[in-house]
Amino acid sequence: MIDFTIPEEIREIRARVAEFIDDVVKPAEQQIGTRPYFDIVRELQAQARAAGLWCPFVPVEYGGMGLGHLANAIVQIEIGRSFTHLGAWAMNCMGPQDATMLTLIEHGTEDQKQRYLVPLVNGDIRICFSMTERAAGADATGMQTTAVKRGSTWVLNGEKWFTSGASISQVALVMARTDPDAPRHRRFTTFLVDLPHPGFEIVRNIPVMGENDLPRFGDEVTMGHAEVRIRDLEVPEENILGGLGQGFAMGQHRLGYGRLRHGMWSVAKAQAALDMATARACERVTFGKRLADRQGILWMLADCAEKLYVTRLMILHLAYKLEHGLDLRQENSIAKTYIAHMLCDVIDTAIQIHGSLGYTHDLPLAGWLNEARANRLVDGPDEVHRWTVGRNLVKAYERDGTTAAAVGGDLF
Incomplete structure (x- = not known):
């Protein structure tokens, strides 16, 4: 049952x-x-x-x-x-x-x-995660920041890109290459770094898509995505998190939950956008008929309902797998890309149904779409997740003669 x-x-x-x-x-x-x-x-x-x-x-x-x-x-x-x-x-x-x-x-x-x-x-301190680099992008194993051991201290040098929350944090979790000759996923280590630190320089908060057009929270930095310069940053041995050479594993561990969290929050925002779109369709009259009485509009709303329903089921299944300690990497990648597109599509539909009003900042939809677009990049871009999913399909077929195991086949 x-x-x-x-x-x-x-x-x-x-x-x-x-x-x-x-x-x-x-x-x-x-x-x-x-x-x-x-x-x-x-x-x-x-x-x-x-x-x-x-x-x-x-x-x-x-x-x-x-x-x-x-x-x-x-x-x-x-x-x-x-x-x-x-x-x-x-x-x-x-x-x-x-x-x-x-x-x-x-x-x-x-x-x-x-x-x-x-x-x-x-709630006494805040922490940021400093992994991404311009040079590496989606390939975390290509990062160039190094950590060299001197006595009981590690000295870090390099640069980081899009360290979200660095400007408001008292601690940074920094990933660096500690052994260039180790197996690819064992070359990196994560370090806990107390901030502020003279070796961890916040160059700027990077301007992002739509930022200058959105309503602001005053002049205060509430998050920001920092560009960071790391120069002779000394970190004691006891600040290694998870063990030497376990940096990639630590990064994937925390990114896994982040992908899920984005999905859970996306449900709330998509539901709000769909509610706004449906309300607009019910109240807006053009050429003597409500938008809600036009088949084309109903199809647009139906497409959104389908995607939101699938998203809810995905999250329930992922929660089930987490509860039972099951491997959910394949499902998490599928859900991550699907939900990111779902949110963009639903908000975009809501904007379309509102017409020019939806494009203004009199409503929150334009700002939501700017923010939602980032979900297709953060915690791994679409292309990397789709590559991983496709690769797992091939592995499943070569092993089992069917792709079922890589597409939820454990369900039925």
């Missing part, structure tokens, strides 16, 4: 989170731009902690709610309804630090957990 019933305890948690987003977070969003963003965040975090809504995915022993993967997926969709990310900041599950918390929980030493995980969970 396949049971899609959400357990009562999870429905109760979802209702609590939804109420918090609607009654506490959304009213606070109206204050953005009138006072410092992180002053608002601190106030919301105090209210979230008082309500017992803190770090949903973090085990109770470390100070979180200890939710399983299904419960967390459902909660994250509710959190995703806060389109300014205040909901995620309020409950301390904002990227990129959420995935790093999970990596520290699974792979950090006890000393690292005390120095970095505990203050991260407490």
Whole structure:
């Protein structure tokens, strides 16, 4: 029997989170731009902690709610309804630090957990992930930043690109090449770096697509994607996370959750866009008929409904595989690309149905589309995931005589 019933305890948690987003977070969003963003965040975090809504995915022993993967997926969709990310900041599950918390929980030493995980969970510090480079792009194994050992210290040199949140973080997780002669995926190591550090220079926050046209949160940096110059950055041996040569594995561990989180938040945004599109179709009259009474418009809405439905099922299946400790790399890559396109398509349809109004900043749709476009690049571009999925299809066929194992064949 396949049971899609959400357990009562999870429905109760979802209702609590939804109420918090609607009654506490959304009213606070109206204050953005009138006072410092992180002053608002601190106030919301105090209210979230008082309500017992803190770090949903973090085990109770470390100070979180200890939710399983299904419960967390459902909660994250509710959190995703806060389109300014205040909901995620309020409950301390904002990227990129959420995935790093999970990596520290699974792979950090006890000393690292005390120095970095505990203050991260407490909301006392923020952490960024410094992996991407201009020279390497989607090929993480092509990165040029080096780490050379001198005594008990490692000295890092290189450059990083798109280190999200570096300008507001007190710690960076930096990946560097420690052994150029090792097997390709064992050449790299990740280091925990306390910030600010003279060897970790933030050159600038990189301007991104549509940024200058979007409503701003005042002059305050609330995230940013930093270009970083690393020069003679000294890091002690005890700040290696996960072991020497395990940098690629650490990166994939935290990126795996990040891909899922993007998908869960995308459901909330796509649902909001589809609701707006349907409302517009019902109220807009042209040539004596509602848009909702025109077959072409209904087909556009139906296409969006199909994609959103498939996305929900994908996330439920991924949550199931996580709950049972099953390998989900193939499904995660399929879902990552599908959901990124789904969100762009649904928002674009909503803009089209709204006509010129949808293209303006009188509505949030144009800003959402700019932000959604990044999902086809972050945590691995479409092409890399599709390459991986295709390669796994060939491997499955050569092994089994069928591709079923690489396309959900374990289901039926």
